[in-house]
Amino acid sequence: MATDWQQLSRDVEALLKEARRQVIAKMHQTLTVDEKTGRKDLVTNVDKGNEQFLIRAIRQLDPQAQVLGEEGFGDNVTSVKGRLWIVDPIDGTMNFVKQRDNFAMMIGIYQDGVGQLGFIYDVMNDVLYHGGPQLGGVWANQQQLGAPADLALADGLIGMSSPLVIKDVAHTQAIVHASAGMRVYGSAGIEMINIMLGKTLGYISYLKPWDFAAGQVLLNTLGVRTSTIDGQPLDMLSSNLVLVATKQAQRDILQIEEDDVSL
Incomplete structure (x- = not known):
């Protein structure tokens, strides 16, 4: 069955908006902060919980796909063959911990190693950047973006x-x-x-x-x-x-x- 990329994009947009609601709700609670490779490489309970939430939902949306997640709750991916979702539940965790600002949630969807859809959610500004070749462009919420100037x-x-x-x-x-x-x-x-x-x-x-x-x-x-x-x-x-x-x-x-x- 052919993939309805438009519908899949709408489903991911709704998923990320719910994830944002949950993250915002947890931001003012006491965070559990751990180090991964060192004191400047952090992970929180919110990173882990958000990845688990996103991956559970992705498995319902696309049961046959592989999922690669930063915090390890996805699959042990060794090949890009087929559909692959790549998930970053909180990108900029140090900013999230220290500033409560300047962090994002990100999902990339690839088919046989070729990017099809991308999503970057600027959480605090509530702007979801989404699109890809399957949608014929890129949008910031509902506003389509033009190509940036090709500067030297x-x-x-x-x-x-x-x-x-x-x-x-x-x-x-x-x-x-x-x-x-x-x-x-x-x-x-x-x-x-x-x-x-x-x-x-x-x-x-x-x-x-x-x-x-x-x-x-x-x-x-x-x-x-x-x-x-x-x-x-x-x-x-x-x-x-x-x-x-x-x-x-x-x-x-x-x-x-x-x-x-x-x-």
Whole structure:
């Protein structure tokens, strides 16, 4: 049976709105905060509970699909064959814990490794960015977005992971120097929203599949490129040093990488 992508998108939108309602209700309660790999890599009871809620609902919507979740409540995914849902229940957990702001919920839906639908929910601003090739565009709630301007690196701001720049990984200091300036939001979802809105022209960070799956679908639909830092396709089942950028900015950044520029 052919997939009704329009209906599936509506179902996911309703699911995420209910998840948002639950997250907002829990925000003012005492959080249980644990460390994963260290004190700057946090997980809360809300992350875990939200992922469990989302995955239960996804299994009802799409029983044959695989689900990859950040907190481990999905499947042990070893192949992108078939339908794959990739879920980040709270993206920007440090922001969620420290600011109660600047965090997102994200779902990417892939078919045989190809992105079909993406959803990034800016929770506190109550704006759901959704769409993909199956819908023929990207929307912020009900407003369709146009493609962001194809700016060169020198003409715009770039989002960065601050540890990369501090350690000058992959010539990130030279990239920042060549841009109009650096911004750090602390959430891959919020970073990708800013690119969709044309507020920044790119983003570089070490990301796992749940960090970039939804954004890749949305940004590619808008003509923004996603790749590894050296221009290769992203591995949907492992960590990547990810470069998201306008076409011109990607060319500029790849040239810096090729030239082995240093400050």
